[in-house]
Amino acid sequence: MTIRLLPTTTVNRIAAGEVVERPASAIKELVENSIDAHARRVDIVLRDGGRSFLSVADDGIGITREELPLSMERHATSKLLNDNLETIATFGFRGEALPSIASVSRLTITSRQKQAADAWTLRVEGGTKFETKPAAHVTGTTVEVRDLFYATPARLKFLKTARTELNHVLDTVRRLAMAHPEIAFSLRDGERQVLKLSHAQGDMIDARLDRLDAIMGNDFAANAIPIEADRDGLFLSGFAGLPTLNRGSPTHQYLFVNGRPVRDKLLYGAVRGAYRDFLAHDRHPLIALFLDVPPEAVDINVHPAKTEVRFRDAGLVRGLIVSALKHALAAAGHRASTTVADAALGAFRPEIGGVPVSVHRATPISRNVSGPALSFQAPVAQTADLSRLDTAPTARFEPELVTARDDPAESFPLGVARAQVHETYIVAQTEDGIVIVDQHAAHERLVYEEMKAAMEQDGIKRQGLLIPEVVELEEVAANRISGRATELSELGLMVEAFGPGAIVVRETPALLGEVDIQGLIKDLADDLAEYDEALDLKSRLAEVASTMACHGSVRAGRRLNGKEMNALLRQMEVTPHAGQCNHGRPTYVALKLVDIEKLFGRR
Ligand code: ADP
Ligand code: MG
Numbered sequence: 001m002t003i004r005l006l007p008t009t010t011v012n013r014i015a016a017g018e019v020v021e022r023p024a025s026a027i028k029e030l031v032e033n034s035i036d037a038h039a040r041r042v043d044i045v046l047r048d049g050g051r052s053f054l055s056v057a058d059d060g061i062g063i064t065r066e067e068l069p070l071s072m073e074r075h076a077t078s079k080l081l082n083d084n085l086e087t088i089a090t091f092g093f094r095g096e097a098l099p100s101i102a103s104v105s106r107l108t109i110t111s112r113q114k115q116a117a118d119a120w121t122l123r124v125e126g127g128t129k130f131e132t133k134p135a136a137h138v139t140g141t142t143v144e145v146r147d148l149f150y151a152t153p154a155r156l157k158f159l160k161t162a163r164t165e166l167n168h169v170l171d172t173v174r175r176l177a178m179a180h181p182e183i184a185f186s187l188r189d190g191e192r193q194v195l196k197l198s199h200a201q202g203d204m205i206d207a208r209l210d211r212l213d214a215i216m217g218n219d220f221a222a223n224a225i226p227i228e229a230d231r232d233g234l235f236l237s238g239f240a241g242l243p244t245l246n247r248g249s250p251t252h253q254y255l256f257v258n259g260r261p262v263r264d265k266l267l268y269g270a271v272r273g274a275y276r277d278f279l280a281h282d283r284h285p286l287i288a289l290f291l292d293v294p295p296e297a298v299d300i301n302v303h304p305a306k307t308e309v310r311f312r313d314a315g316l317v318r319g320l321i322v323s324a325l326k327h328a329l330a331a332a333g334h335r336a337s338t339t340v341a342d343a344a345l346g347a348f349r350p351e352i353g354g355v356p357v358s359v360h361r362a363t364p365i366s367r368n369v370s371g372p373a374l375s376f377q378a379p380v381a382q383t384a385d386l387s388r389l390d391t392a393p394t395a396r397f398e399p400e401l402v403t404a405r406d407d408p409a410e411s412f413p414l415g416v417a418r419a420q421v422h423e424t425y426i427v428a429q430t431e432d433g434i435v436i437v438d439q440h441a442a443h444e445r446l447v448y449e450e451m452k453a454a455m456e457q458d459g460i461k462r463q464g465l466l467i468p469e470v471v472e473l474e475e476v477a478a479n480r481i482s483g484r485a486t487e488l489s490e491l492g493l494m495v496e497a498f499g500p501g502a503i504v505v506r507e508t509p510a511l512l513g514e515v516d517i518q519g520l521i522k523d524l525a526d527d528l529a530e531y532d533e534a535l536d537l538k539s540r541l542a543e544v545a546s547t548m549a550c551h552g553s554v555r556a557g558r559r560l561n562g563k564e565m566n567a568l569l570r571q572m573e574v575t576p577h578a579g580q581c582n583h584g585r586p587t588y589v590a591l592k593l594v595d596i597e598k599l600f601g602r603r
Helices: 008-019 023-036 067-071 097-101 162-178 204-216 218-222 265-278 314-331 338-348 399-401 439-456 476-485 485-490 517-530 537-550 562-574 593-599
Strands: 041-047 054-057 107-114 119-125 134-135 140-146 184-189 192-197 224-231 232-240 253-257 260-262 287-292 416-421 426-430 433-438 463-472 495-497 502-509 590-594
Touching: 023 041, 023 054, 023 097, 023 140, 023 162, 054 204, 067 119, 097 107, 140 224, 140 433, 162 192, 162 204, 162 253, 162 260, 192 204, 204 232, 204 260, 204 287, 218 232, 218 495, 224 314, 232 314, 253 265, 265 287, 265 314, 287 314, 338 562, 399 463, 399 485, 416 562, 426 562, 433 439, 433 593, 439 537, 439 562, 463 517, 476 485, 476 495, 476 502, 476 517, 485 495, 485 537, 517 537, 590 593
Parallel strands: 041 184, 253 287
Antiparallel strands: 041 054, 054 140, 107 119, 107 140, 119 134, 184 192, 224 232, 232 287, 253 260, 416 426, 426 433, 433 590, 463 502, 495 502
């Protein structure tokens, strides 16, 4: 065995294996170099999603003739001024990106330094440098990369379709652009302009909102809560979407540490933790969070692509994020995202902007509607759900509600109840429209919030049953319930074993009202079968509360009188997070009169 030093090109290709995974990672390195060079604009061009060609042009400080060849040397950097890895303020510092990319592709770098009279260009193919030559170029730098991975066929095979690669590039550029609203960005793939962002104007906050709006869309800007919090020198800012504006994947969560886009598990985990009470586990909020910490509080040198970081005090970071988000969400009160109403209206309309909308199960008519001759000429008839028109009407109007004119009427945010329909929905009139409340979803949320608050204070109030109720179960199920008796009593439910295969219930949580005890105990037994033995019920409070609320007196299908309905509305208004149920579904939909008028062609 002989030990030898590897040739430079081989070393660089090994590094390329870590740093450059696909076109998007090359773009990331090149754009970061442009940002480090104080560029004010960055223009990116791709062909085939970057597979055959990619280039990044900037108007930054440029590179001198002498330094061009040096920039292609491994571990050559202009950025690590005092050799101090503890206080890195630039994206780059390892001097690895350019030599890595150049070792696996055909690369040309052309640059004109700020004070220089001429521009120079250098070509590198598969790691072999050519001669530096004069060129034509304005101040700034352009790097062109052809045939990425031609020199490493194994890696080439892992590239996906041009479309997929383009999407990765787009995501990368978006993330970098969000952190730098002061820089204009453009991205073209072949003939197609994929992204165009002009310099955002105004101070940092305005500029950032401008940029987020351009990237994440108006829905986000309209339904996000500003975040601002600091703790022990850490500063958190940005915007958090309302829980009802959620997605099936976390791709719309943008997290930054000191202006650097990261995909850090700790940070994602903190976001998940903060939203846990408001979203089903497979739904994800939209969010853009910027964490600024002193350079020495974070190590960014733990991942080749620097997308993961290590915090000196991870607990502090997590605590800051969770508490800032929770406070912001609580302050949003009962607000539900406006997209909910848009989706509802969309379901009534035939289509919006040419795209068919089918958000709320707008089923086409599948059978003839019986009864008096109904003729629908309006486009509404094509998509609205009419399948129930021939069933008996179940709307109940409380006479005293409809006629009472002395109520403070529409001054309540959620209005005054006018009717209950299908024994499930409360229809309320507000100052400028109507609100439809899903009574069950709303009640579920109220029960949960009340239980949470009560647990923190003096415990959940119980109400004794006149006659204790016996529930028969399978023996394992009964044991599961009696095994958790202490915990259940803390949640307001007093149970005892009652011989093999039976449970006796003596007290129930007062906030549930009248309870269907048989159903509740059976469902709780099912829940417990699913829960981890080690996990205490308090940490599953949302689920327990949901189950309990299901069997309380306001479940779907229960008649409510006017007083009860209004009480529910008033309680929603003062309960934090009342805009969504425990799974992130909205508890109410608000329709503005102007929108209703549009539906009827009055506007
Ligand atoms: P690093 O960014 O870690 O320093 P790179 O290999 O990415 O390493 O770049 C090497 C050097 O080339 C940088 O330190 C910088 O001096 C110079 N350089 C690269 N890209 C640019 C650019 N777009 N504008 C000006 N200088 C650049
Ligand atoms: Mg770099």
